[in-house]
Amino acid sequence: MNFATRVVLEVQETTLMTVRAARRLFRRPTYLNEMIGQMDVIGVGSLTIIILTGFFTGGVLALQTYPTLKYYGAQEQTGRLVATALVRELGPVLTGLMVAGRVASAISAELGSMVVSQQIDAMRALGTDPIRKLVAPRLIALIITVPLLTVIADLIGIGGAWIVSTQLYGIASAAFSSGVWEGLTSKDVVGGFVKSSAFALIIGAVACRQGLQTEGGTVGVGRSTTTAVVAASILIIVADFFITKALQVILGMPTG
Amino acid sequence: MASTDVEVQQTDPSTLPRDGQVSEDAAESTFAEVDDSARGIPAVEFRNVHLSFDDRKILDGISFKVLRGETKIILGGSGGGKSTLIKLVLGLLKADEGQVFVDGEDITNFTEPEMMRVRKNIGMIFQEGALFDSLSVYENVAYRLHEQGVPEDEVEEEVRRMLRFVNLEDAIDKMPIELSGGMRRRVGIARALVGGPKIVMFDEPTAGLDPPTARTICELAIKLRDLEDVSSMFVTHEMNNLEYITSEYAVVNDAGEVVFEKEGERLCLTNTKIIMIRQGNVIFSGTDEQLRRNEDPYITRFIRGH
Numbered sequence: 001m002n003f004a005t006r007v008v009l010e011v012q013e014t015t016l017m018t019v020r021a022a023r024r025l026f027r028r029p030t031y032l033n034e035m036i037g038q039m040d041v042i043g044v045g046s047l048t049i050i051i052l053t054g055f056f057t058g059g060v061l062a063l064q065t066y067p068t069l070k071y072y073g074a075q076e077q078t079g080r081l082v083a084t085a086l087v088r089e090l091g092p093v094l095t096g097l098m099v100a101g102r103v104a105s106a107i108s109a110e111l112g113s114m115v116v117s118q119q120i121d122a123m124r125a126l127g128t129d130p131i132r133k134l135v136a137p138r139l140i141a142l143i144i145t146v147p148l149l150t151v152i153a154d155l156i157g158i159g160g161a162w163i164v165s166t167q168l169y170g171i172a173s174a175a176f177s178s179g180v181w182e183g184l185t186s187k188d189v190v191g192g193f194v195k196s197s198a199f200a201l202i203i204g205a206v207a208c209r210q211g212l213q214t215e216g217g218t219v220g221v222g223r224s225t226t227t228a229v230v231a232a233s234i235l236i237i238v239a240d241f242f243i244t245k246a247l248q249v250i251l252g253m254p255t256g
Numbered sequence: 257m258a259s260t261d262v263e264v265q266q267t268d269p270s271t272l273p274r275d276g277q278v279s280e281d282a283a284e285s286t287f288a289e290v291d292d293s294a295r296g297i298p299a300v301e302f303r304n305v306h307l308s309f310d311d312r313k314i315l316d317g318i319s320f321k322v323l324r325g326e327t328k329i330i331l332g333g334s335g336g337g338k339s340t341l342i343k344l345v346l347g348l349l350k351a352d353e354g355q356v357f358v359d360g361e362d363i364t365n366f367t368e369p370e371m372m373r374v375r376k377n378i379g380m381i382f383q384e385g386a387l388f389d390s391l392s393v394y395e396n397v398a399y400r401l402h403e404q405g406v407p408e409d410e411v412e413e414e415v416r417r418m419l420r421f422v423n424l425e426d427a428i429d430k431m432p433i434e435l436s437g438g439m440r441r442r443v444g445i446a447r448a449l450v451g452g453p454k455i456v457m458f459d460e461p462t463a464g465l466d467p468p469t470a471r472t473i474c475e476l477a478i479k480l481r482d483l484e485d486v487s488s489m490f491v492t493h494e495m496n497n498l499e500y501i502t503s504e505y506a507v508v509n510d511a512g513e514v515v516f517e518k519e520g521e522r523l524c525l526t527n528t529k530i531i532m533i534r535q536g537n538v539i540f541s542g543t544d545e546q547l548r549r550n551e552d553p554y555i556t557r558f559i560r561g562h
Contacts, residue, residue, distance in 0.1 A: 029403060029405065113389075114388075114389075117384065117386060117389075118382045118383070118384065118386035119386050119387075119388055119389070121343070121346075121348050121380075121382070121386065122380070122382055122386035122387075122388070122444075123388075124346070124348060124375065125346050125348070125375055125378070125380040125448075126375070126380075126399055126400050126403070126447070127372050127375045127376045127400065127403065128372075128399075128403055129368065129369075129372065
């Protein structure tokens with residue numbers, strides 16, 4: 001099978017798996033406990049790295065943009081620029097990438113190990129559909145927690161930028177805040193949610209599919225994990241471009 | 257490796273699965289005439305089943321039946337497609353051609369939800385136990401009942417009963433990682449037997465185990481066959497297993513203990529047959545005596561090991 005055929009096959013299988021997970025979501029048993037457990041692992045578990053990433057990204061953004069803006073005499077706009085960049089772009093993408101690194105690998109390795117130790121076969125033999133029991137709760141948990149993590153990353157990022165701007169560059173706190181408020185619109189926030197939800201779906205679908213199609217023992221688990229993280233990360237970056245363009249058209253966001 | 261003529265196991269018959277009704281009058285239930293019109297239908301039947309993975313042919317037109325209450329030992333070298341047969345019965349794989357019947361029902365083209373219904377009546381024992389790592393022994397054995405939403409007090413009673421059946425009640429709170437290989441398989445057996453399935457699949461359950469533990473696993477298979485009227489497919493390549501299962505039977509003695517007796521003057525086992533698979537074909541089908549008399553060079557080498 002050549003590379004192109006394999007890619008098309010993977011896209012097809014991943015889509016089918018996601019559709020199956022969505023269609024069987026409301027059939028009993030609903031595995032609510034699994035879902036809450038996964039939200040804890042994915043959401044609460046990723047909080048530390050998201051806070052650190054958000055804080056330092058916001059900080060460095062202010063650190064880099066202030067001198068450039070000052071050149072044009074627009075240093076008061078630092079808050080506005082940082083907030084827009086974070087909420088529209090960096091918040092969702094960086095959160096997506098961090099979660100892809102931390103969670104896609106974990107999901108893929110866990111499901112992959114279950115495949116090679118025949119636990120998935122055992123589950124099916126015991127009358128449980130692994131798509132409903134394992135895939136659906138993870139997808140739902142990701143779709144709920146990733147947008148929330150993104151909001152936290154955005155807020156912490158703006159906080160980081162505020163500290164840098166006011167403490168290092170001496171911008172007045174009120175000037176920074178008003179820049180943030182003026183710069184952000186509800187469309188930016190909606191766009192951020194749309195992006196982060198889409199990224200969550202990408203992470204979940206790619207990781208679960210890679211995990212469940214693991215072949216070849218422990219080496220196969222390693223391979224699936226790597227593929228899951230790489231594929232999810234690249235797809236997030238690519239999807240970000242197309243979603244941004246789509247949002248510009250649909251929400252009528254500024255294009256130039 | 258011959259065992260002693262009569263071995264006594266300290267198993268209280270009240271701990272055995274309910275469906276077999278051995279505790280009331282064990283001897284009667286073991287040898288009683290069974291009046292059931294459905295018994296004529298084989299528990300499992302393969303009709304001209306073909307299966308290939310890419311270009312590699314795994315099964316090449318296999319046909320055989322497993323009758324009610326019968327144990328079918330499936331012999332063959334590694335990679336010969338033995339485990340594939342079990343996966344086809346459970347619908348974990350689909351045949352390229354031919355038909356697979358379970359309880360007279362053609363499952364060949366069943367969808368996944370339809371297969372879920374069929375799987376509920378089949379117990380499957382995996383090669384390494386395939387226990388869920390993240391769940392304790394109790395949760396593993398209770399898995400099927402938890403999925404069905406059975407109340408917790410009933411679940412605990414059933415789990416303890418099944419763990420007593422495999423002599424592992426002490427391990428109830430342990431995690432799978434703390435268990436030895438043999439214990440893991442016994443927990444796997446307990447898990448598979450919850451709900452009293454009438455068809456049980458064994459996928460090389462004794463591979464890599466020491467002889468006494470392997471013997472224990474075989475004894476469980478014998479108990480299921482003789483005391484519970486379970487039909488089973490027992491995939492193995494170990495001749496010790498064959499020896500035990502084809503020459504011994506389980507009865508409950510006057511003291512209520514399960515004892516294993518060797519076939520001989522009192523009883524000749526007819527509910528255990530063997531098929532041997534080679535390169536995707538059945539090369540032998542019959543009893544252990546016929547197998548030993550067979551002069552096919554591959555079979556004689558397989559039996560003797562040289």
